[in-house]
Amino acid sequence: MSNYKEHRIAVIGAGVMGTNIAATAIGHGLPVVLVDVDEHVVEEARTTTLNHVRHAQLMGALPADRPLGTLTTSVSVEDAADTTAVVEAIVESPEVKAKLLTELSALVAAGTPLISNTSGIPIDELADWVTRPADLLGTHFMNPTYLIKMVEVIRGPRTGDAALESVADLLTAMGRQPVVVRDAPGFVTSRLLHPMLNDAARIVGAGTATVEDVDALMSGCLGHPTGPLRTADLIGLDNLADSLRVLHERTGDERCRPCDLLLDKVRAGHLGRKSGRGFYDYGKALS
Numbered sequence: 408m409s410n411y412k413e414h415r416i417a418v419i420g421a422g423v424m425g426t427n428i429a430a431t432a433i434g435h436g437l438p439v440v441l442v443d444v445d446e447h448v449v450e451e452a453r454t455t456t457l458n459h460v461r462h463a464q465l466m467g468a469l470p471a472d473r474p475l476g477t478l479t480t481s482v483s484v485e486d487a488a489d490t491t492a493v494v495e496a497i498v499e500s501p502e503v504k505a506k507l508l509t510e511l512s513a514l515v516a517a518g519t520p521l522i523s524n525t526s527g528i529p530i531d532e533l534a535d536w537v538t539r540p541a542d543l544l545g546t547h548f549m550n551p552t553y554l555i556k557m558v559e560v561i562r563g564p565r566t567g568d569a570a571l572e573s574v575a576d577l578l579t580a581m582g583r584q585p586v587v588v589r590d591a592p593g594f595v596t597s598r599l600l601h602p603m604l605n606d607a608a609r610i611v612g613a614g615t616a617t618v619e620d621v622d623a624l625m626s627g628c629l630g631h632p633t634g635p636l637r638t639a640d641l642i643g644l645d646n647l648a649d650s651l652r653v654l655h656e657r658t659g660d661e662r663c664r665p666c667d668l669l670l671d672k673v674r675a676g677h678l679g680r681k682s683g684r685g686f687y688d689y690g691k692a693l694s
C-alpha cells in the first residue's frame with residue numbers, strides 16, 4: 408500500500424499542467440517544489456495552484472484525512488535536487504526538454520525517477536539525453552489533473568522496472584490510477600485526441616459549421632464531454648499546435664499538421680483559457 412509520506416516531488420514548469428500536477432500532489436499531502444524559468448509565472452504559481460486545490464476540495468476530489476502538502480516555488484532547478492521524483496511539465500519542445508532532462512539527470516541521485524509529462528514525444532527519444540535511461544518514463548497527466556484520476560504511463564524500451572514501480576506507487580499516493588502503455592509518438596490518448604481537435608478546427612476554418620455548432624454536435628450527438636474546441640481552449644492552443652507538430656514530424660500523418668485556423672489563433676496570441684480568448688472569448692485569463 409502506498410504511503411504518501413514517503414514522497415517529496417519536484418515539478419518543473421509551472422504552466423497549465425505544472426500547477427495542476429502540483430495541486431493534485433499537495434492535495435494528497437505530498438510536499439512539492441514547483442519550478443519555472445519565468446519569474447512572473449513563478450509569482451502567479453502559488454495562487455494558481457491553491458485555486459486548483461480549492462476547486463478540487465469543492466468537488467470532493469481530495470482525501471479529507473490528510474493535511475495539505477507544503478508548496479515551495481522557485482526559479483532554480485537546483486531546488487529539485489533533494490526529492491524522490493521529478494516531473495517535467497515544460498513546453499512541448501524536444502530541444503528544450505532534452506536540455507532540461509540532461510540538467511536534471513546530473514542533479515538528482517541515481518534511482519530517482521525522472522518523469523516527462525510530454526503529450527507525445529517518444530520517451531526513448533528523450534532517453535538519449537539522460538545519463539540513466541532506466542530512470543526515465545512518461546506520465547501523461549490529464550487536465551484538470553485533480554479531477555481526472557486516470558493517468559497514461561509510458562514505459563520506454565529502456566525504462567527500468569524500479570522506476571516504473573516507484574512511479575506507480577507515487578501515482579497511487581496521489582490518488583491516480585495508472586495505465587501503462589508502450590512508447591510511440593502521442594502514445595494512445597494524444598494519438599487519438601489531437602488529430603480530432605485539429606480536424607474540428609479545420610472544419611470551422613472551412614466554414615462548414617461554427618465553433619459552437621461543432622462543439623454542440625460532438626457533445627449532443629457523440630457524447631464528447633465539452634466539445635473538441637472547448638477542450639482545445641482548455642489545453643492551450645500553443646501547446647496543441649506544438650504537440651501536433653511533434654506528431655506530424657514523427658508519423659507523417661497529414662491530419663496532424665496544425666491547420667491554418669489553429670496557427671492563426673496562436674500567432675494572434677489567442678491561446679485559449681490561459682490567455683482569455685481562443686475559440687471562445689472568456690473575458691479574462693482563466694487558470
Ligand SMILES: NC(=O)c1ccc[n+]([C@@H]2O[C@H](COP(=O)([O-])OP(=O)(O)OC[C@H]3O[C@@H](n4cnc5c(N)ncnc54)[C@H](O)[C@@H]3O)[C@@H](O)[C@H]2O)c1
Binds near residue numbers: 420498
Ligand atoms: N495543456 C494540457 O492540457 C496538457 C495535457 C497533458 C500534457 N501536456 C504536456 O505538459 C507539458 C506542459 O504543458 P502546459 O500546457 O503546462 O504548458 P504551458 O505553456 O502552460 O507551461 C509550460 C511552462 O514551462 C516553463 N518552462 C519552459 N522552459 C522551462 C525550463 N527549461 N525550466 C523550467 N520551466 C520552463 C514556461 O515558462 C511555462 O510556464 C507539455 O509537454 C504538454 O505537451 C499538456
